[in-house]
Each structure stands twice: as C-alpha cells, then as structure tokens.
Amino acid sequence: MTSLYLAALPQWLQDFLATELPWKILGAVVILIGGIIAVAILSRASLAIFGERLGAQGTMVVKKLIRYIGYAFAFILALNHMGLNLGAVLGAAGVAGIAVGFAAQTSLSNIISGFFMIGERPFELGDIIEVDGIAGKVDTIGLLALTLRTFDNRSVRIPNETLVKTKLINVTRHPIRRFNLDIGVAYDENIGHVLKVMHEVAETNLQCLNEPDPLIIFTGFGDSSLNFLLGAWCVQEDYGTLRNTLPRELKERFDKENIEIPFPHMTLAAGKALGPIPVDVISEPADRPG
Amino acid sequence: MITSWDERTLANGRWFHSNLGPLSITLLRRYDEWRVSTSCAKEHGIHGDEGKSEDLPDTLEWQRWDCHDDDSRICLTPALPNLPVIAKPNTSLSIAPGGNALFYIGIPMDLEIHGECGGNLRKLISIPSETLSKTWHGDRSAGEVCYSLKTRARRNFDPSEWLDHDIIISVDLHNESQDTFEFERLFLDLGHFSIFSHEKRLWTNACRIRITENDEEGNDITYDSTPISPADSGKEVSPAREGKTSRSTLRRAFASVIDVIH
Numbered sequence: 001m002t003s004l005y006l007a008a009l010p011q012w013l014q015d016f017l018a019t020e021l022p023w024k025i026l027g028a029v030v031i032l033i034g035g036i037i038a039v040a041i042l043s044r045a046s047l048a049i050f051g052e053r054l055g056a057q058g059t060m061v062v063k064k065l066i067r068y069i070g071y072a073f074a075f076i077l078a079l080n081h082m083g084l085n086l087g088a089v090l091g092a093a094g095v096a097g098i099a100v101g102f103a104a105q106t107s108l109s110n111i112i113s114g115f116f117m118i119g120e121r122p123f124e125l126g127d128i129i130e131v132d133g134i135a136g137k138v139d140t141i142g143l144l145a146l147t148l149r150t151f152d153n154r155s156v157r158i159p160n161e162t163l164v165k166t167k168l169i170n171v172t173r174h175p176i177r178r179f180n181l182d183i184g185v186a187y188d189e190n191i192g193h194v195l196k197v198m199h200e201v202a203e204t205n206l207q208c209l210n211e212p213d214p215l216i217i218f219t220g221f222g223d224s225s226l227n228f229l230l231g232a233w234c235v236q237e238d239y240g241t242l243r244n245t246l247p248r249e250l251k252e253r254f255d256k257e258n259i260e261i262p263f264p265h266m267t268l269a270a271g272k273a274l275g276p277i278p279v280d281v282i283s284e285p286a287d288r289p290g
Numbered sequence: 291m292i293t294s295w296d297e298r299t300l301a302n303g304r305w306f307h308s309n310l311g312p313l314s315i316t317l318l319r320r321y322d323e324w325r326v327s328t329s330c331a332k333e334h335g336i337h338g339d340e341g342k343s344e345d346l347p348d349t350l351e352w353q354r355w356d357c358h359d360d361d362s363r364i365c366l367t368p369a370l371p372n373l374p375v376i377a378k379p380n381t382s383l384s385i386a387p388g389g390n391a392l393f394y395i396g397i398p399m400d401l402e403i404h405g406e407c408g409g410n411l412r413k414l415i416s417i418p419s420e421t422l423s424k425t426w427h428g429d430r431s432a433g434e435v436c437y438s439l440k441t442r443a444r445r446n447f448d449p450s451e452w453l454d455h456d457i458i459i460s461v462d463l464h465n466e467s468q469d470t471f472e473f474e475r476l477f478l479d480l481g482h483f484s485i486f487s488h489e490k491r492l493w494t495n496a497c498r499i500r501i502t503e504n505d506e507e508g509n510d511i512t513y514d515s516t517p518i519s520p521a522d523s524g525k526e527v528s529p530a531r532e533g534k535t536s537r538s539t540l541r542r543a544f545a546s547v548i549d550v551i552h
Binding site: 174205206209 | 421432
C-alpha cells in the first residue's frame, strides 16, 4: 500500500526518501521541539522553586539564561543527530569563542555585573532609582542592561556594568521618606517664633506624618537670612503632594504671621570705607528742548 | 446631623441634606443618577433638610452614579476610618501596677452612602467627616501608615462633651505588669469594632487591653459584643469590617502598647 503511494511521488522525491537524510531531519526537528518544551518546563520549574528568593530581577535573568542555554543545547543535539562532526564544530566554536570573547568584553562584563546585581538586589522592578543623575522607574531588567522610564516618559537604557560601578540611589526602598525644605527668614524675626510656626505648619499638613517627628532646625546665619531646615516625613505615595503643599502652606502661614522671607541683599562699597560711591560730573547737562 | 441610620427613599428630583460635623452633605436623585455633593458646613447655602432639585444652589459640585429609573432607596451608614488609629492623649497618664483606667476616645466618623442601583443597594462613596493627619507605626524600614488622633482621652462620659460626628470607643487598660505604665499612645486597629447607635450617639463595642511584662503572654486585647454602659443596649448600625472577634490575635496591637512601657 505504502509503495503505491510512494510510486505516485516524483522520482527525485522517491530518491530523497530512500536515503537516511529525511529521518535524520525529522529526528532533529523532534529534538528541537522537545528541547523547546523541555526549556519551557525547566524554566517554569526553576522559577517556581527559586522565584521568590531571586526577586523579579533575578527571575527575569534566570529565565533568559535557561532559555539561551537550553536552546543552544537542543541545537547542538539536533546537529549531532544530523551526523555533523561536533568535535570539529566545537573546536571551531572554541576558536571563534576566543575571538568573540575579545570582541564582546563589554557584553560579558555587563552579564557578570548582572549576576552581581541579582545577588545584591539593590532594587526591584517598579522601584524608583537614580543612576548617574538620571531618575526613573525600573521598567525592565535584562541580561545586559536595565531600562528606566523617566518621569517625562523617556526610556533610558543603563548597562549593568554602570550600575555596579556608579552610585545608585533607590528612592522607594523604604516605605517612608523625608522631604527637606530649606527656608530663610529676615534677620529681624524671632527664631523661636519661626520654629514654632514651622512646627504648626508641619503638624497641620495632611501628608506630613506626625511620627517620625518632623525635623525642624535652625541651620545658621546666611548672607541675607536666618536659615532653617524643615524635614517632613511622608509615605512614598504622598511625596509629590507634600512637595507641593508644604512650601505653599508655609509661605501662606509666614505671610499671615508677617514673617519676612528676604531677598538676597548686596551692599556695594567702594574701597575700605563704606561711604557713598563717588560720582564725577563730566559735563554740564544740556538744557532740555521745549 | 443625621439622626436615623435606617434605609430611606428619595424620589426623582428630590434632595436630602445633612451636616456631619464640619462637613455638609447633599444627596440628589435626578436623571437616573445618584448625585452626592460635599462642602464645608458653613458655606453650602442650602436651606432645609429636603426639597426639590430646583431649590439647590448652582454652585454645588457633584459626584454622580448611574442608577435605574425606579431606584429610590438610599442608606447612610456610619463607618470607622479605613486605617488604624494612633490615639495620643494630650497629656500622658501613669497607671500604677495592678491598676486600671477606663478611657473614652472619640474618632471622627466616615459616612458611607449606599444607593439603590438596579434594585440592589450599592456602596457609592465613603466620606470622612474630618480629614485626619497621618502617622507611622513602626520603624523607618517597615511599618504601617495610621491616622493620628490627638485626644483628651476622657475618663468619664459626659454627653455634652462629645461632637455629633464622633464615634466613641471605650478602652479599659489593665496594668498587670510590675512597672508603672505610661499611657502615651495607643494603636487601635479598627477592623473588629462594630458601630452602635444609642440616644443619637455612636458607640463601638467596648475593648479591654491587658498589659503584662511578657510580650508573648501579654498579647491580649479583648472585644466585648456590646458598647459599655450606658450604651450597652445600643442598636448595631454597622458591623465590624473584619468581622467580630472576642480576642485579638494581632500581636502588634498589644506590642505597640508594650513599647511604651519599655
């Protein structure tokens, strides 16, 4: 029956099917498909076991790692099944690997830095971090780099190596945060009264936490003002609102209490003496027409 | 002031108005919609408790919910704030070893408005009568956000001393430790308190806190099923959000009190 079907095929196809090659190709395809399924199972199983410990960042990297290694392994097996001399291929790959290694030093450095980051876990997906003066929300974490979404909705890719080398600030690591507001008042003002007013403003502000106590201190004598620091604690979600409301409420209250926020003062003096600035009249002013 | 927590009806084109402490609340049923407006009690410019929609000032700002043509039932229920509360007495009180002290603490109520939508009552909105400032319970790395409440923590109940929108919680502290207990702050998780109405005032079921030296043993906050006398015959108007319990297993609730001792 089968030979009847085969007889209906073109001669070239009959010759091709008579060889071992189609079965080898079929076997290789089965190995590749089996490999893909095995990688998917392995990836899920390892994530289920280690996912919680590794965090979102580690999970993502491990997932990619398992996928790449698994696919490479399945591909090599498939080639082996096809009868390719793997010794020669791996030998050539070794030589090529050295060449590629030199060329891909930066990439390897990024990958290794990525592993350090997984171990250390200085941030998670969704955290707001500041790297090299760029602040944003961690959008994706990759083998080579992470992507930050800045507050003006730009996407910034930062290589993992930079994260290891540079100072990194995680803004949202802790649930509460302090907003520092520097403010100066005129030298005429009573320091005790200003401190009391600042305390009352912090106390009545809805975002400012009552505990931990707000930090309110007199920081010193400035060029034109008595300087104060108001450090108000708030929960992370309220930080933006607090930044808006606290300075406004403080200004309004200062206005109400007639507490002056001075402009910088500059006294111009000529020479040693603080006398009037000498003015020389060069010529008589001309009579105005009309 | 809201005097009845029973279900009521509001026909199409009619409004209902009430003050809740510093807050003025207006409910309007119009054009297949429930509308709610809140404003400062002194500035609303509304005369009377009920009326036709034409009588309302144009300046009111509304929040709106869709409903069916024949929906007319509304229900107003009092609620406790949705975050735990840290109550701080204006001045601390020392409780000697073996002594006990009963405190009355007033918490500004939230008002929940339920409107009929397709035949069923659905929660439309929860409005705090007073906006409480926030505070942090825990250290700077972990903890939870709470409302902060400065209270006189009264030792006896005098009806004239309480605001209409206060929900009164009675806390009975028993100092069973060997040390004097300084009552400076109290963490109150409000999830297990029901609200009762008694003679136009709102009460929660009473609670007792036992203070011992052993943290593990001292984890003990007991909830009664009814308010303290004279409100013990009060009618329940709002069930406990996290269900009734007679004894809390929340370690933190008691630990926060213990923190004050040490």
